[in-house]
Amino acid sequence: MKVWVDHLVRGGVVERGILFETDDDGTVIGETSTDTRPPDALGLEVAAPGFANAHSHAFHRALRGRTHDSGSFWTWRELMYRAAGRLTPDLYRDLATAVFSEMVLSGWTSVGEFHYVHHTPDGTAYPHHAMELALADAAEAAGIRLVLLDACYLTGGIGTALLAEQRRFGDADAGAFLARWHSLRDALADRSPLVTLGAALHSVRAVPRDALGAVARGLPASVPLHIHLSEQPAENADCVTAYGLTPTALLAAEGVLSRRLSVVHATHLSDDDVRMLGDAEVTAVFCPTTEADLGDGIGPAVALADAGARLAIGSDQNAVVDPLLELRGLEAGERLRSLQRGRIAPAALWRIGSDAGYASLGLPPPARVGGPLDLVELDASSIRTSGSELPQLPLVATASDVTRVVVGGRVITHDPRGVADRSGASIDTLFGEAR
Numbered sequence: 001m002k003v004w005v006d007h008l009v010r011g012g013v014v015e016r017g018i019l020f021e022t023d024d025d026g027t028v029i030g031e032t033s034t035d036t037r038p039p040d041a042l043g044l045e046v047a048a049p050g051f052a053n054a055h056s057h058a059f060h061r062a063l064r065g066r067t068h069d070s071g072s073f074w075t076w077r078e079l080m081y082r083a084a085g086r087l088t089p090d091l092y093r094d095l096a097t098a099v100f101s102e103m104v105l106s107g108w109t110s111v112g113e114f115h116y117v118h119h120t121p122d123g124t125a126y127p128h129h130a131m132e133l134a135l136a137d138a139a140e141a142a143g144i145r146l147v148l149l150d151a152c153y154l155t156g157g158i159g160t161a162l163l164a165e166q167r168r169f170g171d172a173d174a175g176a177f178l179a180r181w182h183s184l185r186d187a188l189a190d191r192s193p194l195v196t197l198g199a200a201l202h203s204v205r206a207v208p209r210d211a212l213g214a215v216a217r218g219l220p221a222s223v224p225l226h227i228h229l230s231e232q233p234a235e236n237a238d239c240v241t242a243y244g245l246t247p248t249a250l251l252a253a254e255g256v257l258s259r260r261l262s263v264v265h266a267t268h269l270s271d272d273d274v275r276m277l278g279d280a281e282v283t284a285v286f287c288p289t290t291e292a293d294l295g296d297g298i299g300p301a302v303a304l305a306d307a308g309a310r311l312a313i314g315s316d317q318n319a320v321v322d323p324l325l326e327l328r329g330l331e332a333g334e335r336l337r338s339l340q341r342g343r344i345a346p347a348a349l350w351r352i353g354s355d356a357g358y359a360s361l362g363l364p365p366p367a368r369v370g371g372p373l374d375l376v377e378l379d380a381s382s383i384r385t386s387g388s389e390l391p392q393l394p395l396v397a398t399a400s401d402v403t404r405v406v407v408g409g410r411v412i413t414h415d416p417r418g419v420a421d422r423s424g425a426s427i428d429t430l431f432g433e434a435r
Contacts, residue, residue, distance in 0.1 A: 001026070001409035002041035003373060004034070004155035009048045009381075010367065012347025012353075012391045022373045025193045026378050026408020031369055035117060042411065044404065046075040048350060049367040050109025050374030051127055052357025054285045055226070055314025057265045058096040058135070059087055060429045064319045073232055075146055076094045081165040084117050086430050092117070093134035095426035098140035099318055101414045102423070106321045106399035109374035109407050110145035110360045112314070114200050114226060114264070116153045116169045118180070120415045123167035125180075136188060136195045143412035144194070146363040147375065149226050150184060151200035152177040152207055152215050169202075174211035177295065178218040193408070198362055201256070203228040204239050204247045221260070224362035226285070227251070229263035231296055248273035249354035257282060262312065265291065265298040274300060278307020288329025290316035298333040302343050308395045312357040322399040327353050331395070349394040375406040 001022045001087055008015045020043060021030035037043040062083045067076050087095075098114075103111055115163045119125050126163070132148060140148035148302045153169040154177070162170045171177040185197050199219050204227075216225060230236055230247050239247045248269065251270050257280035266277065266284045277284065284304045291297065294317075305311055313326040318328075327349045334343035344352070355365040364371035378393055379385060379401045388396050405412050426431075 001375070002038060003044065003375065003406060003409060004037040004041040004222075005044045005047045005375070006037075007046045007349050008367070009046065009075050009084075009350065009390050009393065012345070012350045013134050014390050015428060020367065020373050020409075022409040024207040026373050026374050026410065028367065028369050028371055030408045034225050035143040039410050043405075043407070044375065044377045046380045047375045047377045049365065050405070050407070051107050051353045052106040052312065052361060052363070053103060053111040053315050053317050053323065054262060054312040054357040054360045055114055055287055056111050056282070058099040058138075059083060059117065060317035060319075061099045061423065062095065063317065064431050068293060068319070072279065073296060074295055083430060084168070085121050085165055087117055087131075089130040089134040089425060091119060091429060092131060093137050094422060095430070096138035096260050097141045098419050099321075100138050100146070102410050103261065103315070104142055104144050104405050104407070105195055105324050105402065105414055105419065107376040107402040107405060108144065108315070108321070109376065109405060110147065110358060110363060111139070112147045112198065112226065114149045114150050114151060116151040116202055118171070119168040121168050129184050132184055133187065133309060134145065136191055140192055142414070143407050143410070145363070145407060146195045146230075147198045147224065147363065147376065148188070148195065149198040149200040149224070149307045150181055151202045152211065153202040154207055154211055155205070157205050159210075162222045162225040163225060169206075174214040174218070177215060181219070188222060195364070198224040200226040204250055205235055207336065209243060209254060210248065212251065212256050216254075216256045223260070224262065224360065225260055226262040226264060226360075227256075230264050230268045230273070233263040233268050240419075246270060247275055249278050252276050252280075260362075262313070265296065266304065267291065267297045274303050275305050278309045279306060280310050281310065283310040283312050283356060285312045285360060286326075286330050287316035288318035288326055288333055289322075292329065293317070293319055298337050300337070301330055302338075310356045310359065311352045312360045314370060323353055324397050324399060324401075324412060326393055327394045337339060337396060346391045346394055353394065353427065373406060373409040376402055377406075379403050
């Protein structure tokens with residue numbers, strides 16, 4: 001397959017006339033510069049390497065438009081548990097297919113699905129990893145690159161048993177999680193190149209201290225590992241009360257901090273936390289639209305980057321599915337924190353949205369030799385973007401300006417009306433409603 005890009009915005013730099021050639025799996029095997037599009041190549045006008053959604057909970061999409069009026073993170077969580085309790089493998093396949101298709105339409109070419117709805121509502125295991133395979137089916141149907149971040153979830157809080165509504169999330173202990181994870185890896189071995197397996201520790205609330213290191217050590221060193229970290233002040237307070245350590249310090253003490261780790265949200269950090277995360281060169285995944293919607297706060301993105309951490313973005317609860325708005329929200333949050341403009345340069349935003357997110361998911365950078373040919377074409381002359389300098393598109397464009405998406409060298413298309421109908425039907429079924 002061949003794809004020619006007239007204006008390629010890569011790392012914030014505009015390159016003219018780039019021709020990519022891929023193998024049958026969509027991996028770039030050649031890149032050359034040429035002024036004219038070969039007749040056998042797909043042509044794109046203005047494009048950039050694909051955006052990586054480094055943190056998603058697909059089923060949270062069911063809460064869009066239902067939870068935004070009031071409450072807190074903790075009241076929102078109760079509604080989330082209600083939705084999680086009603087999922088079946090078939091329903092999850094339908095809903096996730098719609099969510100992943102919406103992501104592709106919006107410019108996300110890869111997604112890290114932070115997955116913890118493993119079992120039946122009473123905690124009994126499904127045969128043959130039914131929930132996980134439903135997500136893999138959904139990604140393949142949508143045409144998005146999926147890294148399934150299968151999550152270890154053992155307790156309902158620090159020192160407390162799983163609540164009834166959390167039983168389907170949990171495994172008996174770290175050993176049981178690892179056994180299930182390795183079995184899942186075998187089950188996914190013959191899937192398409194779009195689907196790979198990563199891992200997650202849900203949080204220091206849901207994984208006891210002795211299990212944190214046990215899980216990290218029990219996974220292959222090449223597997224990306226993610227964790228929710230310091231999203232809420234209450235999590236920090238509970239961790240300090242139980243262990244005398246912040247969540248970050250606890251991860252350091254248990255040997256979990258490393259370059260393969262991605263910490264999600266990282267909102268309420270001490271200066272020492274920032275230093276430890278930077279020294280370990282972790283990736284901090286920010287989800288600005290979710291963090292704003294839930295009133296979580298604004299995390300110290302620039303301070304983390306200055307300390308040595310990498311930054312990435314995600315859609316989290318999928319109330320908003322738009323990589324460009326996540327990037328703009330990241331920069332806007334820093335402006336609000338500092339009362340200064342230009343905190344994260346446009347070139348850095350492009351890298352955060354693409355290469356850094358792919359690295360967080362254990363994937364090679366897109367649109368480079370050896371990496372997947374994942375591209376997003378943008379309309380540079382829309383009502384929002386006309387007159388803009390191409391490197392500054394992340395600060396003005398939205399998902400509405402995405403014209404074509406290429407995953408593995410193939411253009412992926414979906415009918416937006418059909419995706420909306422599928423979402424609506426799945427959500428109506430989930431909540432027992434009729435339109």
